[in-house]
Amino acid sequence: xxxxxxxLLAILAASTASSAEAPLVGVSWSNFQEExxxxxxxALREALLEGGARMLSADxxxxxxxxLADVESLLARGIDVLVLVAHDADAIAPALRAARSAGVxxxxxxxxxxxxxxxxxSFDNREVGRLQARAVLEQRPTxxxxxxxxxxxDPNAHFVHAGQLxxxxxxxxxxxxxxxxxxxxxxxxxxxAQRIMEQILTATDDGVDAVxxxxxxxxxxxxxxxxxxxLAGLPLSGQDxxxxxxxxVADGRQSVSVWKDARSLGRVAAxxxxxxxxxRPASExxxxxxxxxxxxxxxxxxxxxxxxxxxxxxxxxxLEAGWVSRAALCADLEDPxxxxx
Numbered sequence: 500x501x502x503x504x505x506x507l508l509a510i511l512a513a514s515t516a517s518s519a520e521a522p523l524v525g526v527s528w529s530n531f532q533e534e535x536x537x538x539x540x541x542a543l544r545e546a547l548l549e550g551g552a553r554m555l556s557a558d559x560x561x562x563x564x565x566x567l568a569d570v571e572s573l574l575a576r577g578i579d580v581l582v583l584v585a586h587d588a589d590a591i592a593p594a595l596r597a598a599r600s601a602g603v604x605x606x607x608x609x610x611x612x613x614x615x616x617x618x619x620x621s622f623d624n625r626e627v628g629r630l631q632a633r634a635v636l637e638q639r640p641t642x643x644x645x646x647x648x649x650x651x652x653d654p655n656a657h658f659v660h661a662g663q664l665x666x667x668x669x670x671x672x673x674x675x676x677x678x679x680x681x682x683x684x685x686x687x688x689x690x691x692a693q694r695i696m697e698q699i700l701t702a703t704d705d706g707v708d709a710v711x712x713x714x715x716x717x718x719x720x721x722x723x724x725x726x727x728x729x730l731a732g733l734p735l736s737g738q739d740x741x742x743x744x745x746x747x748v749a750d751g752r753q754s755v756s757v758w759k760d761a762r763s764l765g766r767v768a769a770x771x772x773x774x775x776x777x778x779r780p781a782s783e784x785x786x787x788x789x790x791x792x793x794x795x796x797x798x799x800x801x802x803x804x805x806x807x808x809x810x811x812x813x814x815x816x817x818l819e820a821g822w823v824s825r826a827a828l829c830a831d832l833e834d835p836x837x838x839x840x
Contacts, residue, residue, distance in 0.1 A: 522552040522580065522776035524769075525573030527594075529586040529610070530561040533687065533716050535739045535761045536584075539609075542765025543582070550773045561686045563590035570594035574601050579776040582606045582768055587652045588613070604775040608768055611654040613793040618781045619801040620768050622759040624655045625792070628662020628713070630808040631736035634755035635709050636666060638734040642708030644671075645680035645699055647721055649687045649713045654793070656683065659713045659738070667711070679703050684717055693720030700728055709734040715744035715756055722752050740809060742823050748811055749828050749836050758807045758817060767802060814838035 524547055528536055540556060547554045555573055559566035566586050573581065574597055581598050583605060585591045595612065598605050605612070607619045635644075646663065649656030670676040680699035684692045692712070700707060705728050712718040718737035725731055731752050737744050740758035747753035767786070774784045781787050781800035790801035809817055815838040817823050829839035 522773060523576070523578045524552055524554050524580045524582060524772045524776070525570075525576070525578035526554060526556045526582040526608075527566055527569045527573065527584065528556065528558050529566065529584045530686070531558050532561070533714070533739065534741045534743075535759075538761040539765045542762040543768050544765075546766045546769030547772065550769060552769075552773060552776065559586050561586060563587040566591060567594050571597065574598060574603060578603060580604050580606065580772045582608050582772060583612070584608045585610045585612055588654060589652075604781075606768060606772060606775070609655070609764065611658075611793055611799070613654075613795055613797045613799060615798055615800070617799065618771055618775070618784075618787065619790065619799045620764060620771060620803075621655070621801075622764070622804045622806045624658035625662035625665070627738050627757045627759070627806050628659040628664075629666050630662075630757045630806060631659070631713070631738065631755060632663040632666035632711055634808055634810060635711050635734040635736050636670065638754055639709040640670070641675045642677070643679045643703070643706055644676050645696070645707055645710045646678065646682070647692050647696065647710060647712040647717055648681075648683045649717070650685055651683040653687070656687075656713060657794070658792075663711050663713075679707060687714055687716060689716045689720035691720070692717035693724050696721045696724035697727075700724060700730075705730065707733065711736050713738065715739045715741035715753075718747070718753055718756075719743055722747060726752075738806070740817060740822060742827060745809065745814065745817060745823050745828060748809060749814060749839065750832050751811065751834065754810065756809050758809045758822070759804070760807075760820065760822070763804055767804070771802070811836040 544554050557569035563586050581603050605617045607617050609621045648660050682695045710721050712721050715737035734754045736755050738757035740756050744756040786802045787800050789798045791798050814836055
């Protein structure tokens with residue numbers, strides 16, 4: 500019995516030491532309101548565990564002050580790397596200073612923090628806007644357009660809109676497109692996007708021909724507002740590949756959802772976090788390159804993945820990737836797209 504007890508104690512001590520040596524990655528999410536963040540978290544957690552790391556996660560619930568407290572708590576628990584989806588890139592500055600003081604590397608996940616010592620991981624968000632605008636413009640090359648933009652505190656909202664203007668500015672300047680509504684939406688809230696769209700429809704006496712909307716959650720609200728006025732099927736964009744949005748694409752109520760495979764970004768973030776935890780400088784991590792596309796043109800070590808425009812014509816891409824099931828996408832469609840035939 501004494502030998503067994505000694506053996507058990509030795510196993511426990513070894514397990515405790517192993518756990519203590521495993522890198523600890525702290526993740527501070529801006530919110531979990533959008534479907535995609537749960538997908539990001541699952542992919543990130545799985546890849547970190549596979550890499551022998553542990554993960555702590557906190558949800559700031561779209562509140563800058565809570566995110567500051569969350570990061571303070573994560574640092575107090577001894578994290579080795581901080582992964583941050585910044586709710587407000589300016590308001591988060593005290594948390595960044597605290598992480599730097601503690602010697603903790605920082606990853607800006609999906610939302611830019613324009614600093615040379617922060618690794619920025621995301622998709623090419625300006626290209627997201629271009630893909631949205633091209634799809635809507637193809638369906639409606641002239642007419643009255645509405646921009647429904649994301650949260651003004653989120654750099655991605657500005658990147659996406661800049662990409663939309665890259666495509667549409669010529670037609671706007673030539674008068675082929677008239678902008679009859681142009682609104683940011685705090686926190687990307689679908690219900691707020693719906694109210695804003697309802698107000699624009701009232702103000703224009705339903706005089707809207709197309710809506711360039713910056714994400715799928717808001718597109719759901721916009722689609723509801725359009726449907727209530729008998730305008731379902733107007734050209735409408737989104738992004739993220741939300742399942743509900745892909746169903747709207749399949750039945751013709753949304754023109755495009757720009758798919759950013761959150762599973763890929765989560766796996767990339769885990770790989771970069773493990774390398775940083777091991778002491779590797781960002782410049783030596785595979786795929787990380789200097790990027791100066793932010794508003795202040797600061798050189799930021801970055802890795803940007805390519806988004807994919809999903810329309811009725813190429814829905815098989817998300818089906819083959821296992822992102823959505825055929826049953827969920829193709830049920831009860833009067834006019835099935837090619838992927839459902």
